[in-house]
Every structure is written in structure tokens, then in C-alpha cells.
Amino acid sequence: MTEQPDCENKTEARKLAEEYMLLGGRRKSKIDDNITDVRKWEDDPPEAESFWTGQIDPLDEERRKEVEFFLPSINNP
Template structure:
């Protein structure tokens, strides 16, 4: 079975305690965070996700919990 790298990145970020939520508005993806991330999650986001191309970053964000589900 082939693994999904974007899903794995999102899962690891959440496992580290990340709090970002997916915000989708007019098919544009972004994240919002009302609580600061733990240092491990913040570093992971900065080093492994923020550095991705917009398309790949959007892919990762699509696996985060959605603000619409909260």
C-alpha cells in the first residue's frame, strides 16, 4: 500500500501537539491557530511544512482538522 506523504506530515504535526486548523474560504486554504503550538510542533511546521511549495503545503493542510468541524 502506498503511503501519502502529506497525510504523514499532518499526522506528525498533530502528534507533536500542533493546534493549527484548516480554514477554507473560496477554495483557498490557510490555517488559523488560537493557541500557541508546543515548540516541537512549531519547529516541525517551520522546518518541514512551511518550506514546501504552496501546492504541497495545501495538500498537508487539507489533512488538518477543519475550523468548520469544530
């Protein structure tokens, strides 16, 4: 069973992930055995890249993993 982030953090993490995707972000998450990883096969548009480096990269690892959880999954076409 995958452990969900708590509700308050999930809301903020979801907002960040959604904003990134609205900007055209192309990173996708890979979740396997409760380990989240992000894959990037295509370059992001400049706005999405800037958002990722300015808003998501600076987060501590736990918070960044919460955001990554809400990215589209490579397991779902």
C-alpha cells in the same frame, strides 16, 4: 466539489499533517470555495512549531496547501 490532491502526494501530505498533530500542533484549516487557509489561535508546543517550520514551511505553496488540507477543520467542532 473539492479537488483532492493525487494519491501519492496525499499520502505524504497526510503523513506530515498527522506527525504535526501528534506533536501537539494546534493549527486548523479553513476550506472555503476550494481555498485553504490555516488559522492559529494558540501557540504550538515547541516540538510542533519546530516540525512546522522545518518540515512544512519550506514546502512550495502547492505542497503546503496539501498538508493544510489534512489538518483539523475549524468547521468541525
